[in-house]
Amino acid sequence: MSPSPDPLASLPGPVFSLGEARAAGFRAARVRRRGLAVPARGVRRRRDASPSSVAFAAALARRDRRLVVSHATAARAWGMWLPQALEDTVHVTRGAGGAWPRIAGVTGHSTQVPPEHVRTVTDATGTWRLTSPAWTWTDLAAVGMTVEELVIAGDALLQRPVRPRPGDLARHPLSHMDELAELVAARGSIRGVRALRQALPQLRGGVDSPQESRLRLGLVASGWPEPEVNPEVPVLTTPDGRVLRHRKPDLAYRRVRLGLEPLDAPWLEEG
Known part of the structure; x- marks a missing residue:
């Protein structure tokens, strides 16, 4: 006898909103089943799955259209090179004037992100928004990244044009020096701006890996020419x-x- 089909297979992914479950034909009682965890109000997660920080944040942003995925979570979505300690952190931002998002295990921010620095993604899970690569890089200073870490993350935005890999949201380069410099100047009062100003002139285009960035920075710090x-x-x-x-x-x-x-x-x- 063949096994019964998984009733959750029609859902967009391992983490989803109640609205998405209802749209897929699930009654409220079925999404309260024991096989689902409740990571946030109005959101469910399969207990047998471990969704990434990006998948969780995207589900929050699909449920509440006022939220955008931001900071280290947006950086991971863009493929920026991050310290391991930040890989699994979840950050979302709501526009200035609104209440800070208060969700267990999520760092919420309240900032008015200009429309030109918000990107919309439509993927297999639905439509959600995140901050632009350049805005995301300037946000990273606020999560405590060092100057060296900011240089490595910034180098990731200036990679050579290559064929997009599976999961890439856009082609490289994701930004350029003029855009980054303009944003650092425009956001002169944000937390960590001093580190951004120190990191900016050390960014280089065409870098292929974080190891390459570290080697270059280490040589210069040791007194070698760049x-x-x-x-x-x-x-x-x-x-x-x-x-x-x-x-x-x-x-x-x-x-x-x-x-x-x-x-x-x-x-x-x-x-």
Whole structure:
């Protein structure tokens, strides 16, 4: 005898609002079943699932259209490189003048985010909103990130254009230096703005990984000149100077023909 179909399979994901459950045809009594947890008012979660911080925050934002996913949670949604301690934190923001969101396990904020810095996402779970990449980066100073951590997160916004990966919300680069500088100047009174001002001139475009950012920052902090990021370096030339082969190391000092890669660089394992 084949097993009975899972009645929750028609729901948009492991965490959902009561409104979404009703829209899927569930009666109120069925969404109070023992197999569901209640992480927040009007929201249910399957007990056999562990949704990400982004999935939880998105469910809150779908339930209450006044909320936008923000701070470290928005940064995770955009794929920014974060300290591990912030990966699972949940942040949502409600417009200035409204009551702060008070939800267990969630950090609520009250700030008027300009419309041009709010993005709308429509995915398999529904439609929800989050702060723009640039606004999100400036918000990260308020959650206690260090200057180095802000540089690493900011480098993630300036990556080279690549084919979007599954789950990416947009193509890289997600922002540019002028936009970030304008926002840091415009938000001059926010908590942590001094760290933002110190981090901003240290951001670099074309960085491929947080390890690469850390290596670059560590070299400079140790007194080395700043290396170039992903330059094209000839490794095989003809006597007349024609380049037959080149590499693009993560970091390089071309004048002394020195290329540097973090230990996790994939081509180091080529043999």
